[in-house]
Amino acid sequence: MPTTKDEAWRYADADFLANANLDALSHWRTLEVPAGETRSEFMYKDSGLESAGATDRLRVHVRKGGRFEGFYIIAGGRYQRVEVEVTLEEGAHFEFGGVTIGGGDKVQEFVTRTIHAEPNATSNQVVRAVQWGRSTGNFLGRIEVVKDAQKTDAGQNFRAILLEKGASANTKPELEIFADDVLCAHGAAIGQLDEAAAYYMAARGIPPQIARKLQVQAFIGDAFVAIEDEATRDRMMEQALEQLNEAVL
Amino acid sequence: MLKIENLSAEIDGKQILKGLSLEVAAGEIHAIMGPNGAGKSTLSNVLGGKPGYEVTGGSVQFMGQDLLDLEPHERAAAGLFLGFQYPVEIPGVSNVQFLREALNAQRKVRGEEALSGGEFLKLAKEQAGLLKMDMEMLKRQVNVGFSGGEKKRAEMVQMGILDPKFAVLDETDSGLDIDALRIVGEGINSIMRSADKGVLLITHYQRLLDVVKPDKVSVLADGRIVQTGGPELAMRLENEGYDLVMADA
Numbered sequence: 001m002p003t004t005k006d007e008a009w010r011y012a013d014a015d016f017l018a019n020a021n022l023d024a025l026s027h028w029r030t031l032e033v034p035a036g037e038t039r040s041e042f043m044y045k046d047s048g049l050e051s052a053g054a055t056d057r058l059r060v061h062v063r064k065g066g067r068f069e070g071f072y073i074i075a076g077g078r079y080q081r082v083e084v085e086v087t088l089e090e091g092a093h094f095e096f097g098g099v100t101i102g103g104g105d106k107v108q109e110f111v112t113r114t115i116h117a118e119p120n121a122t123s124n125q126v127v128r129a130v131q132w133g134r135s136t137g138n139f140l141g142r143i144e145v146v147k148d149a150q151k152t153d154a155g156q157n158f159r160a161i162l163l164e165k166g167a168s169a170n171t172k173p174e175l176e177i178f179a180d181d182v183l184c185a186h187g188a189a190i191g192q193l194d195e196a197a198a199y200y201m202a203a204r205g206i207p208p209q210i211a212r213k214l215q216v217q218a219f220i221g222d223a224f225v226a227i228e229d230e231a232t233r234d235r236m237m238e239q240a241l242e243q244l245n246e247a248v249l
Numbered sequence: 250m251l252k253i254e255n256l257s258a259e260i261d262g263k264q265i266l267k268g269l270s271l272e273v274a275a276g277e278i279h280a281i282m283g284p285n286g287a288g289k290s291t292l293s294n295v296l297g298g299k300p301g302y303e304v305t306g307g308s309v310q311f312m313g314q315d316l317l318d319l320e321p322h323e324r325a326a327a328g329l330f331l332g333f334q335y336p337v338e339i340p341g342v343s344n345v346q347f348l349r350e351a352l353n354a355q356r357k358v359r360g361e362e363a364l365s366g367g368e369f370l371k372l373a374k375e376q377a378g379l380l381k382m383d384m385e386m387l388k389r390q391v392n393v394g395f396s397g398g399e400k401k402r403a404e405m406v407q408m409g410i411l412d413p414k415f416a417v418l419d420e421t422d423s424g425l426d427i428d429a430l431r432i433v434g435e436g437i438n439s440i441m442r443s444a445d446k447g448v449l450l451i452t453h454y455q456r457l458l459d460v461v462k463p464d465k466v467s468v469l470a471d472g473r474i475v476q477t478g479g480p481e482l483a484m485r486l487e488n489e490g491y492d493l494v495m496a497d498a
């Protein structure tokens with residue numbers, strides 16, 4: 001049984017782990033992306049208020065020149081985890097966009113492990129967390145670049161907005177790099193909504209609730225810019241923003 | 250239309266407005282001049298309801314309402330427009346979306362129908378044209394990457410679209426080149442010169458007043474109005490400076 005002492009579970013909800021079902025927890029979905037092909041996944045995760053927690057773990061292998069893209073919204077809790085492990089062959093690409101959005105006591109997290117197993121593979125991960133109440137949004141992103149996986153280009157970006165004082169966010173990049181010709185860009189920032197922008201919007205007649213929605217929309221948009229189909233992108237945005245209606249701020 | 254009586258206000262415990270009184274009647278353009286740090290932007294911020302300012306005394310009546318009693322967005326809906334000395338950037342939100350939300354929020358408060366996307370674009374195009382601003386600029390993010398002068402011009406396009414009853418324009422002329430100054434000045438005239446509208450025009454320079462001919466000019470110094478006169482007062486200030494003119498008063 002994993003505990004919060006395990007690196008990949010360090011920010012997980014301890015109560016959930018103590019009572020979780022090991023079979024469910026050990027379950028991995030698997031996916032193989034054939035050479036040169038693309039597979040995409042779009043998911044909205046809301047475990048429901050009654051649920052103690054839910055995990056979704058996916059293991060992907062991307063053959064030469066293939067592309068896997070996964071876009072996820074975590075709206076659920078108490079504990080909700082989306083974990084993706086991707087192995088990239090030569091010239092393959094992994095695109096990841098995730099949004100955690102919620103309040104109350106929710107613990108919402110993305111955990112990714114990206115293995116650049118061959119040269120010239122690329123990966124790009126963007127995670128945005130919007131939290132209020134006493135909720136927490138996490139992103140644990142591990143990147144492994146094996147020896148000889150030269151010309152690897154791996155990017156990770158995490159930003160969180162805390163709408164209320166009690167909310168929190170955690171991130172910890174983990175890089176394990178055994179090749180020398182590698183680009184790894186990492187960025188992380190945790191902050192509040194821009195008050196000057198909120199006032200500017202109010203000065204034009206936009207009520208606080210709509211102003212907040214516009215700001216959050218602009219903020220989480222980064223996680224979904226890579227979604228090519230506009231209708232899908234709009235739907236994901238709407239699903240995420242709907243959560244804000246529950247926020248009493 | 251706007252009646253400020255004995256207004257005192259402080260920020261971070263420092264008193265800035267010290268019993269300021271000023272009245273602007275409908276149909277009037279009233280210019281405010283005054284040394285740096287006198288409290289001109291503070292007055293504008295207090296009228297707008299910017300968070301952080303505490304009104305410690307006095308009153309502001311706006312078209313029969315107690316202005317200070319209204320939330321910032323309600324003031325806008327009541328017909329007040331603030332032109333910012335430093336317009337705020339809102340990354341990820343386009344001018345078109347921002348202004349349509351603003352206009353429709355104001356219309357809702359006034360019990361008017363929301364404008365459709367098409368109707369709004371038509372209006373935006375007209376107003377942008379008036380200020381010789383390219384529609385492409387309006388599709389960009391609010392003020393992001395705009396030059397100082399472009400921001401000021403965009404503010405006037407916003408004013409044209411929102412069509413307020415009263416405008417407080419804080420150094421709308423600063424940062425404008427000679428042609429832009431004339432275009433903006435003429436924009437102010439065509440949008441706000443009307444028997445049922447009023448303007449408080451904060452400026453340091455006569456140049457703008459050559460285009461937007463004020464009915465009255467007041468000097469704000471050390472948190473109060475210390476002198477009020479006709480357009481000739483602005484000329485004297487330009488020629489003689491604050492020290493001499495105020496020593497005379």
Ligand SMILES: Nc1ncnc2c1ncn2[C@@H]1O[C@H](COP(=O)(O)OP(=O)(O)OP(=O)(O)O)[C@@H](O)[C@H]1O
Nearest residue numbers: 260261263265283284285286287288289290291292
């Ligand atoms: N947060 C603050 N704490 C203390 N003093 C402040 C604060 N913000 C502004 N002030 C002071 O308030 C005074 C008035 O500032 P304000 O911006 O209103 O001046 P202004 O008349 O608009 O000047 P300018 O012509 O330079 O734009 C200044 O002395 C300024 O330093």
Ligand SMILES: [Mg+2]
Nearest residue numbers: 289290291334
């Ligand atoms: Mg100022």
